[in-house]
Amino acid sequence: MIIQQTIENKLGQCFSPLHLQVENESHKHSVPPDSETHFKVTLVSGDFSGQAKVRRHQAVYKALAGEMAGGVHALALHLFTPEEWQQAGGDVPDSPNCMGGSKKDPAMQAKG
Template identity: 70%
Template sequence: MSVQNTIEQKLGSGFRVEFLQVENESHRHSVPPNSETHFKVTLVSGDFEGQGKVKRHQAIYRVLAEELAGEVHALALHLYTPEEWSAVGAAPASPNCMGGSKHDPALKG
């Protein structure tokens, strides 16, 4: 099973899902072709009612602990209650990859 499918399955069974989108954004980063290392997750669930962002993220990290300890390098999380989702309607677009710190002149010695 692909990493993306595993993430979808675990989140689907770990939360009361109203909307779930898992996007493999690895191709937008400096990784080999067909990598599954960078993901964007948009999840709408009533389970997030009364929780702040930190608690929501911690809940996701618990469910995806194995993937985060292994092949997943980056996980962008956009977590909403149904009410929040109806107000925003879409997750923000991901920024373009900047190529990592090797391109940051401030970090060059």
């Protein structure tokens, strides 16, 4: 839970969010129990106004550069302006299930 809290703190400081939710989705992937490697971030901030989605993603990755270099494998980013968040009705899509990478996956073993 340390990495999740760090992500929440950094994003809270960098973006003055109206809404911020960080979910650890590592349990949906082929990682050891209690891992902190895969996260879903929902962030609503006026800072994103006028920015394309790519610029928003770049800003979040810049804010979390240390975490990305230190063990976070994946971020599912859902980044909204307040207006977009209102139009979406506060709905965020579910993350897809892991599609592989498991040592138990016969397709992955055949490649090894």
